[in-house]
Amino acid sequence: MSNTNKLQTLGSTLASLVSPHKAWAFAALGALLLGSAMSLTMPLMFRWLIDSGFLAGKNPEGLNSAFGYILLLVFVLAMASAVRFYLVTTLGERISADLRNRVYSHLLVQRPEFFETLKVGEVLSRLTADTTLIQTLIGSSLSFFLRNSLTTLGGLVMLLLTSPLLSGAVLLLVVVVMIPVVILARRVRKLSRASQDKLADSSAIAQEVLNQITTVQAFNQEHAEASKFTTSSEQTYQTARRRTVNRSALLFVAIGLAFAGLVVVLWMGAKAVASGEMSAGELAQFVMYAAFVGAGFAALSEVLGEFQRAAGAAERLVELLNLDTTIHKHGLPPPAKQGGFLIEFSHVDFAYPSAPEKFILEDFNLSIQRGETLAIVGPSGAGKSTLFSLLLRWYDVNQGQILIEGKALESLHLEQWRANCAYVAQEAVIFSGSLQDNVRYSKPEATAEEVDKALADAAATNFVHRMPKGLDTNVGEKGVRLSGGERQRVSIARAVLRDAGLLLLDEATASLDAESEQLVQQAIEKSRHGRTTLIMPTVWLP
Structure with missing residues (x-):
């Protein structure tokens, strides 16, 4: 399955899971929008403080009111964040339970031939580990992604309104950051799928051996089976380590390039203030929005790795749900038993x-x-x-x-x-x-x-x-x-x-x-x- 198809699979899977809980999803989205709006309002408040002379002591009587407004913004932001956290976490738990029930119910109606070709341990791994990844995605990563996307997009818009020249430098920085991020993200996605498969293999080995523990002990195969499981676990670890190396590289590139570029943009802004092309408040506002954008891209690069893992998990779960080895159920009522059947x-x-x-x-x-x-x-x-x-x-x-x-x-x-x-x-x-x-x-x-x-x-x-x-x-x-x-x-x-x-x-x-x-x-x-x-x-x- 291509990378585009995997993400489409993840998207359609998430849509089908969230659809029965639209009210919760829209409430969480509303809290998310309110929180993002409060975050994006903060730089405007600090620009107002600086350019109005409050911090320089030119308008001391308005200082208390100004900081009162800021405290109100902080309170609304905190409340919106708490409501969002509760809603999305609860939604993630609900959807995870629904998904497990859906997969389990689907497994129960499969023909025995299905279990002849797929180990029970692997099925259990998909039922637990993969659904947990989807839960984490919906209950945490997706909210994190949307919040940082809104903050980053809003920050970019405010950057353009504040200083088009400096904004051009920031957008160039975005392009420079995104190219290596996309390349590394693809590697993470492939390794995430491989890691989940290796984990399922280990689970299958353990499940089979523990179910036949008396036979294993009777033939003194404890050490051999332990060695086999250790080998499988080591393969799982090595695959996970390669995935972690690539995710670490993803973080290094994203954070390093983002903040290095931010320093360059700050230098350009300082020169603009010195030449009178922009006020100190505008520079402070621009820096804060640039920090939002830089931090947003860094956070998005991190959560992108979770999306890759979740895409692999969704692919494996959809494979299970799309398998159709069920027997045609509907038909005529059976004859009445009259001392048995002919x-x-x-x-x-x-x-x-x-x-x-x-x-x-x-x-x-x-x-x-x-x-x-x-x-x-x-x-x-x-x-x-x-x-x-x-x-x-x-x-x-x-x-x-x-x-x-x-x-x-x-x-x-x-x-x-x-x-x-x-x-x-x-x-x-x-x-x-x-x-x-x-x-x-x-x-x-x-x-x-x-x-x-x-x-x-x-x-x-x-x-x-x-x-x-x-x-x-x-x-x-x-x-x-x-x-x-x-x-x-x-x-x-x-x-x-x-x-x-x-x-x-x-x-x-x-x-x-x-x-x-x-x-x-x-x-x-x-x-x-x-x-x-x-x-x-x-x-x-x-």
């Missing part, structure tokens, strides 16, 4: 998007009767789990059809269809929180009686009663406080509670001891009645 795979061909040349299913046909319990067996890689993925519409078939009571699965409303499915994964998925939270995950509005029945059907009642707080017991992250069998029975209870017409059990007794496996098998036997059930057994004997 399901038919008709001449189905399917290959995963990550390996389109390798077909997992070719001309596959299967008919499953309403209320039937069917075990799907076969060697690893035969496509057993693929059938579950297709029925849940994590993927759509390449050729052929899947029919539910004679209706094409792709024609059914996605959320309504999934509401008729219950799925138990090979590795039980337990969320941090209480046992009750995990069981009710499939049906938050379930009554206490329905939860108790689901626990009984899942052979989980006894172990739940043994817990310190029963259903209110906190299970820890990923259910670390439960045994493998307990986690699996909670997962089955969650599926049973949904009372779905289709129950999918993916090797639900894998990796369990004999006692736990027997209890889970009993739970499966109870839960399969009154619905169509597909079971993928743990053991396959050819």
Whole structure:
């Protein structure tokens, strides 16, 4: 993406984010304009003080009034600055939260193939670090940029009105300063994007390793993984250091050239006062406006670096938001469940998007009767789990059809269809929180009686009663406080509670001891009645 397109992306992103909060934005802009007007009025007041002889003692009776006006200007300036700070900071926080919610909601509806190609750690980096950069831009840098732009532009106008000759010298100075600033700013933008990418890589490494910490420790790979992360962190540091070097050079050029030129302009003004071409008050006014312009350009050069970083962050976030791997959701309501569903795979061909040349299913046909319990067996890689993925519409078939009571699965409303499915994964998925939270995950509005029945059907009642707080017991992250069998029975209870017409059990007794496996098998036997059930057994004997 070209530099112009990146800035256009940043601009359109900011516009879409600020649009719902126009009232706050206009209020902040009003406070900004008032504060800038007060700042630009200060030099006029000091010119009046000098040329009216107040400071020389020629008009002592007006001295108190003059400084009273200045104090009033200072008070209004302070009030406007405080209001502006509150409004833009709050606006930045609000927009940052909206952006995180928008990105997160978009991620939740992506197909699994999206997460096959993009590491979760990188996604989390974009969700946190990149949105924080946008927050900083809106809540601080953008206001800073607008305030200094107004002050600089107003200062230039007042310089022209005060002394066209000296103003010409200042404008020449602006051109001299801006050329290297623009060149360095482009370098900063490229390095900012690279820095964010490197940071995301480090986050991805840490997230993957910490999620598998027991395996890492079991194979004594702590030092190797630490070394890998250190290497990635060092690359992140080196990229950030190069960005900082360029930003430092940007500051040096901007501040050095600006204030060196200001000294030259001041020398020219002093000569003009000495020759009587301008008054001392006009020179003081000109110097103050020139200081505004010089300081404004220096500040703008600094905030320009933040804009480059934010442009890189906006580009990465827009890439996420523009990715469309979602499944078509809308369609016909699914057939009513009548003791399950009649399901038919008709001449189905399917290959995963990550390996389109390798077909997992070719001309596959299967008919499953309403209320039937069917075990799907076969060697690893035969496509057993693929059938579950297709029925849940994590993927759509390449050729052929899947029919539910004679209706094409792709024609059914996605959320309504999934509401008729219950799925138990090979590795039980337990969320941090209480046992009750995990069981009710499939049906938050379930009554206490329905939860108790689901626990009984899942052979989980006894172990739940043994817990310190029963259903209110906190299970820890990923259910670390439960045994493998307990986690699996909670997962089955969650599926049973949904009372779905289709129950999918993916090797639900894998990796369990004999006692736990027997209890889970009993739970499966109870839960399969009154619905169509597909079971993928743990053991396959050819």
